[in-house]
Amino acid sequence: DAYTFNTRNRVFANAQTGNLVLMTQNLMEGNIAHSLNYLLPIFAFIVGVFVAEQLQGRLKEKKSLHWRQFIVLIEIITLLLVGFIPGSLNNIANMLVSFSCALQVQSFMTASILINPPIQSY
Numbered sequence: 001d002a003y004t005f006n007t008r009n010r011v012f013a014n015a016q017t018g019n020l021v022l023m024t025q026n027l028m029e030g031n032i033a034h035s036l037n038y039l040l041p042i043f044a045f046i047v048g049v050f051v052a053e054q055l056q057g058r059l060k061e062k063k064s065l066h067w068r069q070f071i072v073l074i075e076i077i078t079l080l081l082v083g084f085i086p087g088s089l090n091n092i093a094n095m096l097v098s099f100s101c102a103l104q105v106q107s108f109m110t111a112s113i114l115i116n117p118p119i120q121s122y
Helices: 002-007 016-028 032-059 067-082 087-107 109-115
Strands: none
Touching: 002 087, 016 032, 032 067, 032 087, 067 087, 087 109
């Protein structure tokens, strides 16, 4: 989020709720074209969740490479490419980072639950 927000047109990559707020604010102010800057990463995040689910389903039984390792490989390649995208193509860079964030969130949900367990009330 810090990278895309500070260097790629003030758009969030992982905090899609922030993008929803900023998109709605721009729509309400009549900045329809600028609101697309926030809609595109939201769409890319949705696609990333879908791709992660599809890859898990298709690669879950593979023994040579765990499906999560394949996801990490896609993330590495995608984020390396983003580093070479010029500032004139920030929307594409933001979409690719959002796509990678979605892969990460969807694929490693169990790890995040282990690190931040849900609060239980007694």
